Each structure stands twice: as C-alpha cells, then as structure tokens.
Amino acid sequence: MASLRFPEGFHWGAATSAYQIEGAAAEDGKGPSIWDVFCREPGRIWNGETGAVACDHYHRWATDVALMAELGLPGYRFSIAWPRIQPSGAGPANPAGLAFYDRLVDALLAAGIAPCATLYHWDLPQALQDQGGWASRDTAARFADYAALCYARLGDRVERWITHNEPLITVVYGHVLGVLAPGIRDLATAGRVLHHVLLSHGLAVQAFRASGRAGAIGIANADRSLEPADDRPETAAATERARDFELRAYHDPLFGRGYPASVLAYFAAHGAPLPIRDGDLATIAAPIDFVGANVYTRARIVADPGSATGWTEAPPTLPLTEMGYEQAPEALGAVVRFLDAEYGRPPIWVTENGVCDNTPPVDGVVDDRLRIELLRGFLASLARAIADGADVRAYYLWSLLDNFEWAYGTSKRFGIVWTDFATQARLPKASARFYAEVIRWGGVEV
Numbered sequence: 001m002a003s004l005r006f007p008e009g010f011h012w013g014a015a016t017s018a019y020q021i022e023g024a025a026a027e028d029g030k031g032p033s034i035w036d037v038f039c040r041e042p043g044r045i046w047n048g049e050t051g052a053v054a055c056d057h058y059h060r061w062a063t064d065v066a067l068m069a070e071l072g073l074p075g076y077r078f079s080i081a082w083p084r085i086q087p088s089g090a091g092p093a094n095p096a097g098l099a100f101y102d103r104l105v106d107a108l109l110a111a112g113i114a115p116c117a118t119l120y121h122w123d124l125p126q127a128l129q130d131q132g133g134w135a136s137r138d139t140a141a142r143f144a145d146y147a148a149l150c151y152a153r154l155g156d157r158v159e160r161w162i163t164h165n166e167p168l169i170t171v172v173y174g175h176v177l178g179v180l181a182p183g184i185r186d187l188a189t190a191g192r193v194l195h196h197v198l199l200s201h202g203l204a205v206q207a208f209r210a211s212g213r214a215g216a217i218g219i220a221n222a223d224r225s226l227e228p229a230d231d232r233p234e235t236a237a238a239t240e241r242a243r244d245f246e247l248r249a250y251h252d253p254l255f256g257r258g259y260p261a262s263v264l265a266y267f268a269a270h271g272a273p274l275p276i277r278d279g280d281l282a283t284i285a286a287p288i289d290f291v292g293a294n295v296y297t298r299a300r301i302v303a304d305p306g307s308a309t310g311w312t313e314a315p316p317t318l319p320l321t322e323m324g325y326e327q328a329p330e331a332l333g334a335v336v337r338f339l340d341a342e343y344g345r346p347p348i349w350v351t352e353n354g355v356c357d358n359t360p361p362v363d364g365v366v367d368d369r370l371r372i373e374l375l376r377g378f379l380a381s382l383a384r385a386i387a388d389g390a391d392v393r394a395y396y397l398w399s400l401l402d403n404f405e406w407a408y409g410t411s412k413r414f415g416i417v418w419t420d421f422a423t424q425a426r427l428p429k430a431s432a433r434f435y436a437e438v439i440r441w442g443g444v445e446v
C-alpha cells in the first residue's frame with residue numbers, strides 16, 4: 001500500500017449550493033429564482049419535487065456548521081442566493097438576506113472553518129430572466145452590482161470568492177438542451193448566454209479588485225477528462241475539437257486567448273455569432289487568483305462527421321455510478337494535468353469532486369463503500385498530478401449533504417452526510433469518517 005501526502009498548507013473543504021440545501025424559498029424577503037419557477041413546471045423535476053425546503057439549511061445552519069466542525073473541515077464552499085440579496089436582481093440589498101450570510105460566515109469562522117463564497121450557482125432572480133436573463137448584456141452589469149454588495153458586506157471576513165459555478169451547465173443544459181432552468185432550447189440564445197456569463201465574471205473580478213478587499217477570486221468550471229476512444233488521427237482531431245467546445249471555450253477567454261476559432265465559427269455558421277464588443281475580451285481576462293475545476297468523470301470521444309460539432313461520445317467502457325457517470329477516478333488527475341499544461345501552470349482549486357452513491361442507512365450506519373473507493377482513487381490521481389508539478393492548492397468535496405440534485409430531485413445522493421428529507425435528520429456516512437481521516441492525515445493510502 002502506498003501513502004500519498006498532499007503539500008503542506010493544502011486546503012481541504014466540502015461544498016454545497018444555496019438552492020440545493022437552503023429551502024426557505026420565499027422567506028425573509030427572498031425573491032423567486034429561475035429554479036423556483038422551473039420546479040413548478042410539470043414534468044421538469046423527478047417526482048414533482050422542488051427546492052422549496054431542500055435540506056432546510058436556512059433554519060438549520062447552526063447544526064450544519066457544528067457538523068462540519070465535528071468532521072474537522074478546514075473549509076466550506078457555499079453559494080449566496082442572488083434573489084435573497086436582491087429579490088428583483090437590482091437595487092439595494094435585502095437586509096434579511098445579507099444577515100443570513102452574516103450569521104453563517106460568523107459561525108464558520110468561530111468554528112475555525114474558512115468560508116468560500118460562490119456568487120452564482122444557477123439561481124438567477126426570475127425578474128432578470130423576465131428581462132432576458134443571461135442573454136441580455138444588462139444582466140452582466142447587474143451581476144457586478146450584486147457582487148459588489150456581497151464584497152462590501154462579507155468581504156471583511158470572506159477571503160475566498162468564486163464568481164460562477166459551471167458556466168457550461170448554464171449555457172448547454174439551461175439554454176441548448178433545456179433540461180435545467182430556465183429550460184430554453186435555442187442556440188442563438190445560448191451563444192449570448194455564453195458570452196455574457198463570462199463577461200459578468202470579468203466584471204465581478206474587476207469589482208472585487210476595486211473593493212480593496214483581501215483574498216482570492218476565481219471561477220469554477222465544469223471539466224471532464226476528454227479522451228480519444230482510439231488511436232486514429234481523426235479521433236485525435238475530434239477530441240481536440242471536443243476540448244474546444246467543453247473546455248477551452250470556458251477557459252481560454254480567462255487567460256486572454258479569446259474563444260477558440262472552432263467555437264466562434266460554429267456559432268457564426270448557425271447565424272448566432274457571439275455578441276463580442278470592443279473591450280469585452282480584456283474584461284473577461286481580468287487576472288484571477290486561481291482557476292476552479294469541477295471534475296466527476298471522463299468522456300471518450302470519437303469523430304462524427306454527421307454531427308454539427310464533428311464529434312460525439314463513445315459508449316462507456318467502465319462501470320457507471322448511479323448518476324450514470326463512468327467510474328473513472330483518473331479523470332481528476334487528467335483534468336489537472338490538462339489545465340496545468342494548457343495554461344502555463346496556473347493555481348488550481350478542485351472546487352467540486354464527488355460520487356453519487358445512494359446506499360441507504362442500515363441500523364443507523366451508511367456504509368457507502370463505492371463513494372469511499374472512488375474518492376480514494378480521485379485523491380490518489382490528484383496527488384500524483386501535484387507530484388508531477390501541478391500547482392493545486394485546494395480540494396472541496398461535493399457534497400457535505402445529500403441535497404436537491406436539480407432535475408433529479410432527491411433521487412441522487414452525493415453527500416457524505418445522509419439527509420432524511422422527511423425529518424431533516426443528518427447522519428454522517430462512512431465516507432464522512434474516511435474524508436475526516438484524509439484531512440487529519442493530509443493524504444490518502446492506496
């Protein structure tokens with residue numbers, strides 16, 4: 001058995017998001033989000049569920065912070081619900097909304113847990129969606145105003161900030177496939193959304209620098225390991241094209257490279273050129289302190305001349321998790337190596353990594369062995385990438401709690417803590433003990 005240690009000062013944590021855990025969807029002045037509206041549309045969510053209650057974290061935050069402390073978590077990544085701060089997406093802050101995050105941040109710090117705040121984890125105020133949503137350039141400006149309110153109120157204590165969680169999901173799943181909020185299926189809209197979300201990121205980074213607050217700011221991207229399914233030259237070319245669409249389109253602009261030519265040509269050929277104005281690309285490339293990677297699995301790529309993009313995914317060859325993801329723990333190290341090589345060794349934070357494992361409690365014990373073994377593999381692949389020179393500084397496990405898993409409702413469980421959604425009881429799983437030991441020891445044995 002090999003022992004793999006992480007560098008001194010490596011930051012460990014767990015992650016959640018507001019709509020997935022908070023509940024209290026219409027309390028204390030909170031406005032409706034696109035997810036509140038989307039969940040009310042028949043057939044959108046498994047079993048007709050909503051996030052109206054979720055894990056009731058809005059009322060049970062103190063218990064959840066105590067649970068984090070019990071597990072020895074040094075860090076906690078959460079998201080701020082924009083409609084709690086600005087119910088209509090504009091104007092002065094809602095005092096009760098800010099007060100909730102005040103209490104949460106103060107409790108985390110009192111427990112020795114470093115807060116990491118994500119400004120946008122998909123819950124756009126519905127009032128802004130009614131005005132065009134992310135397809136409207138004005139939403140990018142409104143996002144920067146909202147970010148400034150958060151920095152002003154919380155930035156004296158929060159030193160870790162993430163602008164957006166997974167812009168790719170906002171673009172593709174929210175505006176091309178339409179399976180997530182706001183449920184739009186229109187390529188021209190999606191192109192505008194892509195650009196305006198990244199523009200809003202740059203504006204929020206600029207607002208952070210202008211605030212004078214200390215700390216680090218970056219973005220969390222959805223990154224799969226994209227691998228050629230065979231060794232044919234056309235497969236290699238298709239894989240690079242897939243990386244253009246899934247990876248480089250969301251990373252290149254951050255590093256001053258603009259959008260990949262293949263992506264620009266694709267939108268232009270479909271009558272939907274990206275709405276880039278003078279100065280936009282410089283704004284998007286505002287210097288960040290880290291790039292975040294959310295990694296769960298891989299995809300094997302093959303050439304597909306009949307598809308609009310020229311590539312498609314090959315059938316999986318590895319066993320699948322209950323989420324339908326290939327059990328591919330080497331994917332985490334592969335993504336980190338890609339980012340390291342592609343962008344000149346930037347600081348990297350793993351902002352999400354986890355496993356769907358629906359193992360239920362038996363006699364008060366959740367023995368989620370699949371999650372433990374896959375986490376062990378993910379962490380081993382990450383440790384090896386770091387040993388090879390990648391500058392990885394943080395790891396946030398997804399997720400602290402079983403929660404509302406978007407269109408899957410409560411049917412998919414990613415938590416290291418079991419949530420009984422009927423009683424709201426919390427029960428740490430075997431994986432919670434495993435992760436606590438990883439943190440305590442600073443490494444993993446494989």
